Amino acid sequence: MRAGGVNRRGVLLGAGASALLARAASATELDPRLPAGTREEAVMEALPGKQDLIKLTWRPPNYETPLAAFADPITPNDRFFVRYHLAVIPDEAELANWSLSIGGAAAASEKTLTLADLKQLPHHEITAVCQCSGNRRGLFEPHVPGVQWGVGAMGNAVWRGARLRDVLALAGVKPDAVEIAFRGADGPVLDATPPFRKSLPLTRAMDENVLLAWDMNGEKIPIWNGYPLRLIVPGWTGTYWMKHLARIEVLDKPFDGFWMQKAYRVPRNMFPSAVPFTTQDNDKTSPITEIVVNSLITAPEAGATMPAGGFEVRGIAWDGGSGIARVEISLDSGATWALATLGRDLGRFAFRPWSFTVAKPASGAVTVLARATNNAGRTQPDKLVRNPAGYHHNIYATVTVTAA
Numbered sequence: 001m002r003a004g005g006v007n008r009r010g011v012l013l014g015a016g017a018s019a020l021l022a023r024a025a026s027a028t029e030l031d032p033r034l035p036a037g038t039r040e041e042a043v044m045e046a047l048p049g050k051q052d053l054i055k056l057t058w059r060p061p062n063y064e065t066p067l068a069a070f071a072d073p074i075t076p077n078d079r080f081f082v083r084y085h086l087a088v089i090p091d092e093a094e095l096a097n098w099s100l101s102i103g104g105a106a107a108a109s110e111k112t113l114t115l116a117d118l119k120q121l122p123h124h125e126i127t128a129v130c131q132c133s134g135n136r137r138g139l140f141e142p143h144v145p146g147v148q149w150g151v152g153a154m155g156n157a158v159w160r161g162a163r164l165r166d167v168l169a170l171a172g173v174k175p176d177a178v179e180i181a182f183r184g185a186d187g188p189v190l191d192a193t194p195p196f197r198k199s200l201p202l203t204r205a206m207d208e209n210v211l212l213a214w215d216m217n218g219e220k221i222p223i224w225n226g227y228p229l230r231l232i233v234p235g236w237t238g239t240y241w242m243k244h245l246a247r248i249e250v251l252d253k254p255f256d257g258f259w260m261q262k263a264y265r266v267p268r269n270m271f272p273s274a275v276p277f278t279t280q281d282n283d284k285t286s287p288i289t290e291i292v293v294n295s296l297i298t299a300p301e302a303g304a305t306m307p308a309g310g311f312e313v314r315g316i317a318w319d320g321g322s323g324i325a326r327v328e329i330s331l332d333s334g335a336t337w338a339l340a341t342l343g344r345d346l347g348r349f350a351f352r353p354w355s356f357t358v359a360k361p362a363s364g365a366v367t368v369l370a371r372a373t374n375n376a377g378r379t380q381p382d383k384l385v386r387n388p389a390g391y392h393h394n395i396y397a398t399v400t401v402t403a404a
């Protein structure tokens with residue numbers, strides 16, 4: 001597959017890094033459970049067009065959203081996390097004559113579409129969480145190699161675009177189609193590095209919620225998040241959400257690229273998947289698919305001093321699309337649980353805000369536990385579900401404060 005209409009030179013990220021202003025991350029910007037080394041080296045840095053994010057790597061750019069940004073259940077574009085596998089990223093000028101090409105062995109025709117062509121199709125909007133499979137990998141014990149994300153390799157936005165199935169219909173899908181494959185306009189520095197390509201099972205690709213989006217929270221998608229067009233796969237982890245989408249292929253056999261067959265895989269049957277990805281299964285592993293039920297405490301911050309007369313705990317909960325049924329809070333290490341109040345429902349693929357009032361805690365250290373249950377009846381576990389690549393960290397949320 002070649003990137004349609006895109007010059008492959010791209011921006012080679014390197015020397016430019018020194019032009020960005022970095023500062024040491026403050027204690028409250030990082031999760032206190034991150035291993036010591038990770039915390040000391042952490043730096044806050046603003047990529048062009050972004051506010052300060054937690055920098056993990058520059059080349060390729062991996063920047064996470066600080067906890068404070070999750071106070072709003074919609075993540076602002078300039079605080080949305082950034083994740084890349086490869087360091088040659090096209091800039092806006094290079095994408096000026098961008099187009100999307102569609103073809104492949106099981107496509108009825110080859111098509112090349114501009115953004116104006118795509119905008120002729122019916123527009124659809126969905127609020128959905130994009131969460132990296134490796135979000136919170138840095139909290140795995142024992143330690144797992146890979147980008148050491150804290151809690152912020154995720155964000156929730158309103159995406160607007162055309163349905164993937166409407167776009168596929170323009171090229172025509174033949175009856176022998178099994179998967180749809182995607183590639184972006186970014187690429188590797190070295191030709192030996194496999195380009196980032198992903199595929200979806202046909203049934204998932206045809207789902208009405210799967211969009212090719214040009215807008216994010218009412219603005220054009222920021223360059224770092226996939227301008228001018230990205231794939232939105234509500235409920236599935238971020239790895240499928242191809243940015244700078246340049247080429248779509250309708251395949252008559254399973255896609256055999258590195259990023260499907262060797263990476264982003266989990267032990268078979270370890271995690272739920274309403275739509276399994278059987279054409280990519282092997283004896284031992286399956287591709288990662290839907291986001292597991294999860295929650296995050298957004299306030300108060302760890303270590304804060306709170307009034308002994310009582311205080312409010314706030315957070316968000318989300319899952320792979322069945323929606324959040326309840327969030328429960330425990331103040332006694334999980335012996336008893338009480339219901340939190342759920343906030344505004346932005347749809348089953350979105351962050352669901354919640355709050356809970358801690359009334360008259362005993363003075364001293366107060367540890368708050370939060371756990372979410374989804375409409376499929378799954379609850380966050382109290383123990384890590386270990387897997388080799390450090391995916392799907394969803395142990396219940398905790399924060400310890402001092403009541404005085």
Ligand SMILES: Nc1nc2c(c(=O)[nH]1)N[C@H]1C(S)=C(S)[C@@H](COP(=O)(O)O)O[C@H]1N2
Nearest residue numbers: 081082083084085132184225238239241243
């Ligand atoms: N073109 C391209 N798209 C990509 C990736 C990439 O490296 N290149 N990374 C994927 C992964 S693993 C994630 S988690 C999301 C991250 O989206 P974001 O950078 O907008 O936060 O993009 C996905 N789409």
Ligand SMILES: [Mo]
Nearest residue numbers: 132133238239
């Ligand atoms: Mo990811």
